[in-house]
Amino acid sequence: MVADFPHLMSPLKIGARTIRNRVLVTGHIPGLEEAGHANPAFIAYHARRSQGGAGLQMTGTSGFHHTGHANSGRGIDLTQPGVEDGLGRLADAVHAHDGTFLVQLGHSVATVDYSDIGRPLWAPSPVASQVLKIMPRQMTRADIAELVAAYGAGAAKVRLSGLDGVEILGAFGYLPGAFFSPASNQRRDDYGGSIRNRVRFALEAAASVRAAVGPDLIVGMRIAGDEKMAGGLDNDDMAEIAALLSEAGSLDYLNVVAGTNYDRIMRWEHWPASPAPHGLFAPLAARIRTAVTVPVFVTGRVTDPGLAEQILARGEADMVGMTRGHIADPDIVAKVKAGEANTIRPCVGANVCINQAVSGKPVRCFHNPEAARELEFAADKPVTRPQRVAVIGAGPAGLEAARRAAALGHQVTVYETSAQIGGQLRLWANSPFAREYGLSVDWYEQELARAQVPIKLNTRLEPDDLDQIRADAVILATGSVPLTVRELPGKSGSGISMATPADVLMQTAGSGARHAVIADEGGRRNGLAAAEVLAEAGVQVTVVTGDPAVGEHVDGTVRTQLYRFLLQRGVAFRPMETVTGLAKGKVLTRNIYTGDAGEIANADLLVDWRGNRVVSDLEAAARARFAQVEVVGDSVAPRTVQIATAEGADAARRIG
Ligand SMILES: Cc1cc2nc3c(=O)[nH]c(=O)nc-3n(C[C@H](O)[C@H](O)[C@H](O)COP(=O)(O)O)c2cc1C
Ligand code: SF4
Known part of the structure; x- marks a missing residue:
């Protein structure tokens, strides 16, 4: 007012x-x-x-x-x-x-x-x-x-x-x-x-x-x-x-x-x-x-x-x-x-x-x-023949697709495997530098509620389950999940446990760790998100990356603050090195230019970040059953939230 x-x-x-x-x-x-x-x-x-x-x-x-x-x-x-x-x-x-x-x-x-x-x-x-x-x-x-x-x-x-x-x-x-x-x-x-x-x-x-x-x-x-x-x-x-x-x-x-x-x-x-x-x-x-x-x-x-x-x-x-x-x-x-x-x-x-x-x-x-x-977007108008639209997956791509399809007048239902909406974004918002991004998920939740879009949580759909869905169009937004940790030589007997950044963000790993090493080969923000969480909790952290600098792919406006946050908490940076294996209490490394071997002592956790993989197990079944199938966001290939929401919007606009 x-x-x-x-x-x-x-x-x-x-x-x-x-x-x-x-x-x-x-x-x-x-x-x-x-x-x-x-x-x-x-x-x-x-x-x-x-x-x-x-x-x-x-x-x-x-x-x-x-x-x-x-x-x-x-x-x-x-x-x-x-x-x-x-x-x-x-x-x-x-x-x-x-x-x-x-x-x-x-x-x-x-x-x-x-x-x-x-x-x-x-x-x-x-x-x-x-x-x-x-x-x-x-x-x-x-x-x-x-x-x-x-x-x-x-x-x-x-x-x-x-x-x-x-x-x-x-x-x-x-x-x-x-x-x-x-x-x-x-x-x-x-x-x-x-x-x-x-x-x-x-x-x-x-x-x-x-x-x-x-x-x-x-x-x-x-x-x-x-x-x-x-x-x-x-x-x-x-x-x-x-x-x-x-x-x-x-x-x-x-x-x-x-x-x-x-x-x-x-x-x-x-x-x-x-x-x-x-x-x-x-x-x-x-x-x-x-x-x-x-x-x-x-x-x-x-x-x-x-x-x-x-x-x-x-x-x-x-x-x-x-x-x-x-x-x-x-x-x-x-x-x-x-x-x-x-x-x-x-x-x-x-x-x-x-x-x-x-x-x-x-x-x-x-x-x-x-x-x-x-x-x-100025040309968008409410549709004259509303369609029944099933949006499968409630990460950023699915949320934007659902919101926009409903705004255009379609009858939308969202299906989500987990107990919460938000997908990878909600997970990522557990890290100090992405906490505010969680407001995006809250906003979508509120907007979908205002549009009275039903969201079926805890609903994992297998291909045959698609027979039960009455829809004219399906938007597949099943997203991506982190690659599992590598098999590293020397793991057994090293006393070092291994986890993905997602495990740290979900708090299923990292509690009780004294010295965590982040093997950041996936770049972008996820590996460093684990470093943020662990450093904030007082864990000693070392970040190893083969890139010339830690956070090479993090954009400048975020990187200056992120460096300050990590360095003030004593996080050690080991650029130009890659993790080659484990030994008792040690993470073994190699300099990517000289080939010289190195080690990081007193480690008890290795967070292995290599990237995400697509979840697309429903696409063939959906295409066999529905007249219109749109695949959006990380289900196409793991990329950014911005691309996911843009693809979600564009898919919703193509319905009909
Ligand atoms: C995409 C973009 C381009 C910008 N280009 C200029 C510019 O040409 N001249 C300028 O004075 N500020 C520029 N800025 C800075 C903004 O004027 C403003 O100072 C900045 O976004 C912080 O204000 P905010 O927190 O309200 O966004 C730009 C900002 C954005 C987001
Ligand atoms: S991309 Fe720019 S305008 Fe959009 S939410 Fe981020 S800072 Fe704000």
Whole structure:
């Protein structure tokens, strides 16, 4: 109910404009843009979020100069002739839903690699980022003047398009931010040294944008509330900078986040994955807010409107970003208004979306198959001839298939072998880093109950049992199970027991262990999930992998936190080694490059992770009996939750 969210649902005046509520979708690149233009898929993506009620949205980093994102093939490119036409159609689509929309001007300085197109990086000083390690060239005064003018030229195109304003991206070590920070600005001219000098470029850029768009459009800047980098700017420094930005008069708001891409940890943790705390950057914004007169926004793992309301009520910010929240569910505001906030599909912080963006691919969500596929799904309509649909297996693929088939009007029944729904996901959610993913299972459970879909638990179906099922279509979502442990030489008499990560997650192994060795040949997260559980329980853990690094396949936004968690609990990493056998109290290893033998002493548990295998024993029988059979998720091949839910949705849409 709106009454429960009085701050969040109240309008906010920003410059000359009024935003209908305090819900912000901060800049992000959905990866749908075409050669720098807003195409129909991109427009549909953002229109959908305005339709769902978001107050203010903006593009992700948009190029405005040939040394920044322009011509990179990523995001909107304001240097492209005619770019304002697509942006104009975007303006019409967003305004039709009473939304407000800005374009974010971004220049990534030395933090994005364009060497593939032979482009040198421009930066305030020749300082390479810890991540890229590519040395930029120091901008001359002429370069600076060229860039200041380019901000204005980009902004002029935004004005032409009919959109509502511009955000200058100065967080994450992007251009004005790189001038702010002593970690990236070592200049001795009047753009370096004192804080006033380091703010000079930002003020010139903001004035250039303001001159181009006039007084009616919104102009804001995104800044770090704290760079969280050794030698960088802290919250007090940023408050001082924010005060100078605010008092100069060109900016209508400041949008606070944290971190800089110059730093090898904050490159990943500025878009924190679960289990980072929710709303973690709000205290930084609160400090900035005491130093300025313009409205202050904040973002960072605010996934629940209740927390957004609290941040506003506490006076920590004037507007709250719920960006991934809106990737997971574009209808947050609509559901709040309808008194159905409890039905919001939660953003569980899995960061599939960010991983996709970092790899230059379209956004995908862990459990919202419609994200960045809005055009396709917009055509879905309730069916005219409902079918009886049996969904066999209640893991993520089956749950999404059942939910969507029911939403389309089919008559759905779910059959599940075990006593609970959720499949491998529920199991995995027993580990500290995946606990929040369990909210996905809870959400599906609630949604299936609301749709009155019967779920027959403890119902293992053998091929002949299919004769008893009255269905027009069957969706097989029987999933996958872990490979059993290997036969290792020397096991007998070693005193070392063996288990799979699933055994540890189900607590059927590991209790009482003193030193567990994880043989992580399967990669991804499962072997490490066992390491998390055991380390959390105080067991000594050693992770062995033939890969160059432990967690090589874990995406960067999760890996930094995961390393911290494991290393703080004394977990030992043994990369580039493979387990060859067991001896009394010892796990024997071999270096994969040199062949040298090694050993890990005092071990009493070996957790053997090699991957999952498909469970598909019903497919032939189903195909012999039913007119339509769809096989989805891990039943096809063991893959990710995101692929499973997407396949479940697509299968449901094919029924009929
Ligand atoms: C797919 C994706 C792409 C992003 N690209 C940008 C970007 O281009 N510019 C930017 O300022 N932030 C970008 N971000 C960061 C978001 O603006 C935001 O800071 C981040 O998602 C944390 O906020 P949240 O917890 O509300 O999602 C991106 C985020 C996502 C999920
Ligand atoms: S992929 Fe994960 S982090 Fe991204 S929106 Fe979906 S649930 Fe949230």
